[in-house]
Amino acid sequence: MGSPGPKPRNLAGPMGCTRRSAFISTVILVVAVLLTVLITYHFTKSAVQAEYGDINLLKAEEQKSGEIITAEELRLPNNIEPIHYNLTMKTYLPGYEVAPPATKNLTFEAQVIMTFKVTQTSRKIVVNSANLNIVHDECRVIVNNKPVKISRIEEIPKLEKLDFNLDESIEKDTMGELKIVYTGDISADLKGFYQSAYYSRKNEKIIAAVSQMEPSDARRMVPCMDEPSFKANWTVTIIHPKGTTALSNGIDLSTQEHTEGFMKTRFATTPKMSTYLLAVLVSAFEKIEKKTKRGTLFRIWARPEAINTTQYALEAGVKVLEFYEGYYGVSFPLEKQDMVAVPDFSAGAMENWGLVTYRETDLLYDPKIYSNEGKRRVAVVIAHELAHQWFGNLVTMRWWDNLWLNEGFATFVEYIGANHISDGAFQMDDYFIEAAQESAMETDKVASSHPLSFTVAKVEDVTEAFDGISYEKGGSFIQMLSTVMGKKSFDKGINLYLKQHSYSNAAAEDLWAALDKVLPDNVKGPDGNKLSVKEFANQWTKQMGYPVVTVNRLNSTTALLTQERFKPNKEAQEKAAYRNNQYGYKWDVPIWYMYGNDQTIRMAWLPRDQPLHLNLPKDTVLIVNPDSRGFYRTNYNVSDWKTIAEMLNKDPESLPYRAKTRLLFDAYELANDDKLDFTVLFDLFSYVKKETNYFPALAVLENLNAIRNHYGSEPEKIYLEKFYKSLLDANYQKISDLSYIENNYQNDSLFYKIGFDLRILFNYCQLEGVDCNEQFQTIFKDKVLAKCNDKDQLSECAEIGGPLRRKVYCEGVKNNGNSVYKKMLQWNRNEQTNTEKDNILNGLSCSKDITNLKGLLMSALNRDDGLFRFQDASHVFTAVGSNLIADEFMFKFMLQRWDQIYSSLIEDPTSLKWVIMTCTNGIRTENEIQQLKYFLKTAKNASKFSWITQALEEAELNVKWQNKYFDKLTKEFKDRMTTPPSN
Structure with a gap:
């Protein structure tokens, strides 16, 4: 579910003192979409990757009381197996032809008939139900065509269960039907069946109703067996107001008048699927459509005001769906594929079979206001969600402890799919290094991480699975x-796995078995025998973390490779369940390597229980993991690091750019773990003066921004910034003028050429003493203030190229006082395009006034304020947190306003997570650590989420860095600017 990685994106969000979180402090000035990850790549990447979802198996009342409810208690019994659901719903939405009665406004009436098979003789039928009003007198049970009396219907809110106790036993292997009549609210909390509001061009409020079920919110719309393993067919009928269109997973078979003011739409029965994939939409959206080569109807839906921004999604969606049919070797099983841009949506996107829902920013594309990276983001999320139509929907994990099977595979495939969408222009295989692999290493280096596969022992563990580890x-x-x-072998195994488990559920062991079955005998493992995929995979999926491989040169022709777990915070303890795993934090490591002058990539195994000796040509430079396929870091002797730095400073092209990218990321992390001296690191970074490739340059910029983030607003940062500027000077002088960028950023063949220029430009302009921001202030005055009045939408009146809009708005707010700030607030309220609202938020968050910045945070927490949507609360905190001024108050803001933060965001724990991670990102003193620990012990509800521990661990790493490196690096930068080293 959600954005791929994302993250963001990860959706993912800030990660304390890490390089990745530090980059967030500048990335908003760049051109990426603010949300990622963060929930989901993840997701889906998955977004995102962000995309990471939310589970509410435990109600707030029980959480507050401290009662622990285990996953075992929440699970359904296995005495019956659902075969088919026949669901009929009538929705009452205001604003259409006939106004609903006041008592029924924003509600629905429904009945479901579940056909089931009895698998164990029993006198009870148990289904999941949450926040639904059951009409007890109209519920019925029929078994073998005979009624069975219901003696009592028991609703158990804390377990979200509905028990039907019967007067007599129902026998094994018999067939039955359970009819449930009920009503429910169309909620406002972005889960189950909920409302999404927007305004027309006439400023009329319009409400749509849409579903979001993953992981466990189908029970909020229909009583059902709401666990992934209980797959069944669904036949859905929706009665909806005239003037609306209804959509569900199956293709619409007929729409006819039902009663005055209502239409009735019947949908084709779905294939067998899990309940979390059930989807319903009732809206006045419009569509564009096209058919795939095999005849699948493909439609993109959006509010009428945004329908002109759907063409890219349609072309991308059709293209990648056709590609996946060949990639998976299995035809898409449905007659149609709908994709919908939803104005209010908590995740990045959701892979509902045949009806994928998206955040507007992750599906719509308007080149006028999107950056080129925003375009890539749309392609990635589409590729992620459509990858799920096979891996996740056709074959589904049995339970949430194997969520990573769904999300990890969709994250892997999204890069292949997005590359196909762009005809290779997005270089997704290269982008994977930074966006997926490095992001995962950041998440997995801390003790508060978790294995890919882990036992779900309690409710919080299910929530924990929706994160950057799974994605x-x-x-x-x-x-x-x-x-x-x-x-070739891997793809063959995936095809076998999908065919063996189609329309069913599987676990990781099933995937390993399929891959082992097709693996040729000549693929050897670390013991010299045929590789066991299962044994290799278990080491990497059942224990957390990853290794750092150390290369010791014994002499001019021999190297000894050893491994240890990469864990910067040695004092931090894992959860008890993860401390003593069977593999002892050792791995069978595939070592890919090359010689400096011979770029042929070779492979050897570093076994889990012994070192590896490599024989090399005399005096050659050894580079390990040059293509960045291995999930590990590599450290070298100091002399080898110096040799690599000298090579690159002399000739930046002496190594492939992927090898340079991996070396630069590893070197920074190793320096922060005392495994490499910072002096050597900066010698290595110095070569970037001559670098022209986007990916290694990005690695240097991100890592320097991480160091800059450690300095915050401290005056000593001036020495760092002088050094930073000296590395960028040469490339900055070569940047094309802004008109070239504005005229060419839509040209995908120039994607990374423009991207390189923008990265250099934005990073250079944020450094102290640099006056290049004046040109952005001029653009703001000439193309915003002079062109737009108070009633306009900036997306329509501001004549600025997509990649420059955020920077222009930022400089406009930063340098023009409160009168302009207030104008931007008004333009934010006027704006109907969510991507442009993101751009405006970036500008607002650049204010120099702390009162303004706190006001943005308060508006994000106030559901009635109307300035920001509920879905964007964490987005606002991330934007404000990127302003260096925010370091002075964000942590204190969290401590003082915790009750308000918690009560506002508890319905979306993922947003709550990123808000807390952002607020603790600026912790730099031991005193603040003690305050955070005290907060965790005493603040109401503060300690029950596992990621709070992660925030503490990241903060401790941050303080450790300040104590150990702040003065040392300040002297280093000062010395380099006084007597810069010769290169």
Whole structure:
């Protein structure tokens, strides 16, 4: 579910003192879409990757009381098996032809008939139900065509269960029907069946109703067996107001008048599927459509005001769906594929079979206001969600402890799919290194991480599964496994797995069995025998973390490779369940390597229980993991690091750009773990003066921004910034003028040429003493203030190229006082395009006034304010947190306003997570650590989420860095600017 990685994107969000979180402090000035990950790549990447979802198996009342409810208690009994659901719903939405009665406004009436098979003789039928009003007198049970009396219907809110106790036993192997009549609210909390509001061009409020079920919210719309393993067919009928269109998973078979003011739409029965994939939409949206080569009807739906921004999604969706049919070797099983842009949506997107729902920013594309990276984001999310139509929907994990099978594979495939959409222009295989692999390593280096596969022992563990481990690490491991096996064998195994388990459920062991079955005998493992995929995979999926491989040169022709777990915070303890795993935090590591002058990539195994000796040509430079396929870091002797730095400074093209990218990311992390001196690191970074490739340059910029983030607003940062500027000077002088960027950013063949220029430009302009921001202030005055009045929408009146809009708005707010800030607030309220609202938010968050910045945070928490949508609360905190001024108050804001933060965001725990991670990102003193620990012990509801521990661990790493490196690096930068080293 959600954005791929994302993240964001990860959706993912800030990660304390890490390089990745530090980059967030500048990335909003760049051109990426603010949300990622963060929930989901993840997701889906998956977005995102962000995309990471939310589970509410436990109600707030029980959480507050401290009662622990285990996953075992929440699970349904296995005495019956659902075969088919026949669902009929009538929805009452205001604003259409006939106004609903006041008592029924924003509600629905429904009945479901579940056909089931009895698998164990029993006198009880148990289904899931949450926040639904059951009409007890109209419920019925029929078994073998005979009624069975219901003695009592018991509703158990804390377990979200509905028990039908029967007067007599129902016998094994008999067939039956359970009819449930009920009503429910169309909620406002972005889960189950909920309302999404927007305004027409006439400023009329219009409400749509849409579903979001993953992981466990189908029970909020229909009583059902709401667990992934209980697959069944669904036949859905929706009665909806005239003036609306209804959509569900199956193709619409007929729409006819029902009663005054209502229409009735019947849908084709779905294939067998899990309840979390059930989807319903009632809206006045419009569509564009096209058919695939095999005749699948493909439609994109959006509110009428945005329908002109759907063409890219249609072309991309059709293209990648056709590609996936060949890639998976299985035809798409439905007659149609709908994709819908929803104005209010908590995740990045959701892969409902045949009816995928998206955040507007992740489906719509308007080149006028989107950056080129925003366009890539849309392609990635589409590729992620459509990848799920096979891996996740056709074959589904049995339970949430194997969520990573769904999300990790979709994250892996999204890069292949998005590359196909762009005809290779997005270079997704290269982008994977930073966006998925490095992101996963950041998440997985801390003790508060978790294995890919882990036992769901309690409710919180289910929530924990929706994170960057399942998405980005899952995708990174699958990429490594695919490389070890060979693409041909891996793809053959995936095809076998899908065909063996179609319309069913599977676990990781089933995938390993399929891959082992097709693996050729000549693919050897670390013991010299045929590789066991299962044994190799278990080491990487059942224990958390990853290794750092150390290369010791014994002499001019021999190297000794050893491994240890990469864990910067040695004092931090894992959860008790993860401390003593069977593999002892050792791995069978596939070692890919090359010699400096011979770029042929070779492979050897570093076994889990012994070192590896490599014989090399005399005095050659050894580079390990040059193609960045392995999920590990590599460290070298100091002399070897110096040799690599000298090579690159002399000739930046002496190594492939993927090898440079991996070296630069590893070197920074190793320096932060005392495994490499920062002096050597900065010698290595210095070569970027001559770098022209986007990916290694990005690695240097991200890592320097991470260091800059550590300095915050401290005056000593001036020495760092002088050094930083000296590295960028040469490339900055070569940047094309802004008119070239504005005229060419839509040209995909120039994607990374423009991207390189923008990265250099934005990073250079944020450094102290640099006056290049004046040109952005001029653009703001000439193309915003002079062109737009108070009633306009900036998306229509501001004549600025997509990649420059955020930077222009930022400089406009930063340098023009409160009068302009207030104008931007008004333009934010006027704006109907969510991507442009993101651009405006970036501008607002650049204010120099702390009162303004706190006001944005308060508006994000106030559901009635109307300035921001509920879905964007964490987005607002991330934007404000990127302003260096925010370091002075964000943590204190969290401590003082915790009750308000919690009560506002508890319905979306993923947003709550990123808000807390952002608020603790600026912790730099031991005193603040003690305050955070006290907060965790005493603040109401503060300690029950596992990621709070992650926030503490990241903060401790941050303080450790301040104590150990702040003064040392300040002297280093000062010395380099006084007597810069010769290169």
